[in-house]
Amino acid sequence: MIIRSVSPEERPAVSLPLQQYAFTASPGPGFPFDPRYHHENAVLAAFDGERALACATRIPMTQNVRGRVLAMAGVAGVAAAPDARRGGHVRALVDRHLADAVAEGFAVSALYPFRTSFYERFGYVSLPEPARVTIDPASLTPLLRADLPGEVTWHPVADAYDDVRDLHTRLQRTTHGVAMRPAGNAAWVREANESWAAVARVAGEVVGALVYKITGHHGELAGGPLLAVDPHARALLLGFAARHVDQIDTVTLTPHPADRPELWSTDIAVTAAVRSTPTDVFAPMARVLSVPGLAGIDVGTGEVTVAVDDPLTGGTWRLRSDGGTLAVAASDAEPEAVLTGHGLSALVYGVLDPAELPVRRFAPTLPAPVADRLRALFPPVTPWLVEPF
Incomplete structure (x- = not known):
């Protein structure tokens, strides 16, 4: 398997057939494609020789996260040929997109999942589905x-x-x-x-x-x-x-x-x-890509040191309110709690209470005093993505 970028001019022959097969009635005309509206997107495809097995798109977007507009990597158009599914191709593409997004300075990422549990493996957490x-x-x-x-x-x-x-x-x-x-x-x-x-x-x-x-x-x-x-x-x-x-x-x-x-x-x-079902889910998901990139978002009060177990945001971080905005620093101190990447993202986006994290296995344990401090630092707030993609 070789992964490479696909240009807008290549997409009608390489990625678009996979996306149309996955997301539209087929055989059929599918959906129209105009390269004028796709030059800003990054498209990757996995190849076996000249044949495209899977594709995924990353859209350079922005998102308000607790009062600060951050660079957001929107992941979309993830599809695989039917005879190439469950072969690890999509996982490899999403991993590459997220690594590239981190390298390019994106602080957060969001997507609309075809199955929540699939993208949870990549550290995404569900956001509320607007009624x-x-x-x-x-x-x-x-x-x-x-x-x-x-x-x-x-x-x-x-x-x-x-x-x-x-x-x-x-x-x-x-x-x-x-x-x-x-x-x-x-x-x-x-x-x-x-x-x-x-x-x-x-x-x-x-x-x-x-x-x-x-x-x-x-x-x-x-x-x-x-x-x-x-x-x-x-x-x-x-x-x-x-x-x-x-x-x-x-x-x-x-x-x-x-x-x-x-x-x-x-x-x-x-x-x-x-409406939310395991295979027909419209609620978006999001994740943090950079803990230092969160500096300056609006928060409550207090401070806490957490270890994050995640391939992209892993490390020990001191999170502190500096006059109502978040200050972030790497720390050598003993962490007061261990969070998964999902756990950190759930707190940042305000979608789960700290007490829920162990229930969801987003934290091994969370002592009540630490949960109180995390709750004070990241008070509940309801996100609204608005933009479909």
């Missing part, structure tokens, strides 16, 4: 009677693309977990122009956006992430959806995982559903 919210638009009509300054305008997504991306960028600066593709990689959304965009403004400033499609008359207003800077902006967008009450039967969208849609309006008719 898919289904709303009866008639129950949103009271919002139209509310005195809400501002307006919502309706556009083809190509016309509103810059406004939506600018809002996404602004939300990333303030929202834990929000990731973004690089500009060139994301531009296909504008060029494809296959969706609508509702854009909320107050005093001329964009404060909310919802990209969506209409499935048909008496069908569904199928929206993506509900991007809003505050409840006022959210209400403006929901009011826009309510204006479709005679056209559609349901509104679907994805809010922040910590949101409570049942409290958005009086008498709202809403269902919030989270």
